[in-house]
Amino acid sequence: MKLLRNLTLGVLALGFLAVSLVYFQVDTTEDAIVTQFGNPVRVITEPGLYAKLPDPVQSIVKISKQLQVYNLPRTEFLSGDKKNIVAEAYATWRVTDALAFLKNVRDVRGADTRLNDIIRSELGAALGQVDLGRLVTVDASQVRLPETLTAVKDRAAARTEPYGFTVTDVQLKELTFPEANLTSVFQRMRSEREAIARQFRSEGTEEAARIRAAADAEKAQILATANQEAAETRGRADADAIAIYARAFGKDKEFYQFSRTLESYGKFIDEGTTLILPSSSELLRYLDPRSSLSLPGTSEAAKAGTPKAATDAAKMEVQR
Template sequence: MSVKMSETLKIKPKILVGVILGLVLLTLNLIIYTVDTTEYAVVTQFGNPVNTVLQPGLRIKLPEPIQSVQRFDNRVQIYEAEPLELLTSDKKSVKVDYYGTWRITDPVTYMKTVKDKVGAEARLQDVFSSSLGVKLGQYNLDELISVDTNKLKLNAMMQDTVRKSKEKAKEYGIEVVDAQIKVLNFPEANKQSVFARMKAEREQMAKKYRSEGSEEAAKIRADAEKEQKILLSEAYKQAQKLKGEGDAEAIKIYGEAFQKDSKFYEFTRALETYEKTIDEKTTLVLPSNSEILKYLENGKVGK
């Protein structure tokens, strides 16, 4: 009997320690919580926010149900919107398929106004659709869809939409980061007229490019012809100069030859004349004292 009593006394301290440790762990679990790097935390006391935690780490609170922790994703999130049918400034109906990106900036305001992601996206649908409808209604269709990039204002329209959406989303503790159009389409009734207009614009641009090409080709031809005339003029000038220099050199040579032997010079000149004017079929009728007959005698050159 005494042995059993001693064994029971030995077991009770172990049980007591285990109970105490269990209570400590339970208490710590109730008052200590962690905040991840991807989230914000709001501590509420009987449903009212009393503390906002924006940085990750271990935190302490009162045990539930006195205080509770609401967690919200702090990363950029994507809102996939339903396509909208809107009107442009020139009353053309377009179908807009778009998406937006957003994140929580004020978790307390977010919790009070939209509560969760489902509520946030319901508000964002109103924010994006109204902002996009207002801004798209300020542009004509040919400013949103055009083959002329200088005329295209789609990016400017989306930037205006993002700015307006940012202003509206602030009241929900949300920051609109960006919004982009995935597809800008037309109802079936409008497609043919839009395609016809785009085709006409493309043909107009093609005519413009052809006209500019013809103008440039004409300019190149004119420059080439001008350069040709200049080159021919320079060549003719050079040829005349060389010819003049050659004639002058010939005259000089003839003059020097005449000075050395005038009779021989006259003789060679006469031979050149005969060679140019007389052949086997030539008949000359000249007076006997003609100078040209001076070196001819019975068809032969005389002495």
């Protein structure tokens, strides 16, 4: 019984080994190439379970169809205007022909070796045709970096196609200057930015002056219009006042003169005022004892019968 069990286990182990040597699985992310004594005899691009002759007669080489990334080390180039620049780039690629890939580059390391030469040469040639100011600029309408990288990608893809893979994208990770040139470059950039700032300040000052001039002109116009309207209003008011005075004067001339004279007294005479006027002044008309409209208190001076006495009495009355 024990012998039978061991025999069964041995048969199963041999069967499993035979199956593993004969059958193999292909995943959706890869292609498989069946080689016989090192020579490719069959290419499998569809996923599934397949059979082959056991090793060492036939072997399997699997090649990934997934997107791969190659990083180009920092490399110094010359721009179109002969400026030294340092670029660090990366490229993405994928296998398009598994058989050609196996024959020409064998594996990912071989593809990276090919890409190093191709990307370096194509990137240097492309950057050498564009001025630095068109590679790095704040003016979006002047920048040519995207189209330059697109051209690099297209030319690199054309060169790698015979090797069984293609470049799908090329981008820059860094674009800078050599360490020896950084100080002078930063100084030049600082000077350019200061010149731009001065220009902006000058334009701002000019614009502010223009705005202030326009505001002052508008202010003067508003004040002139207001003064004109005020003058017209005062003129109409004065005309109305004159018309009222004229109507009042026309109704009772003597009373109007008397009222206006009293108003005049109230404007220029107060408790501390001493007023000396000739006896013939119109202001003393109602203070003259000889007048029928003389103020109270002048009758005694009139009885004195002398002009001097009447004048003194008028002065005394005004001082009161």
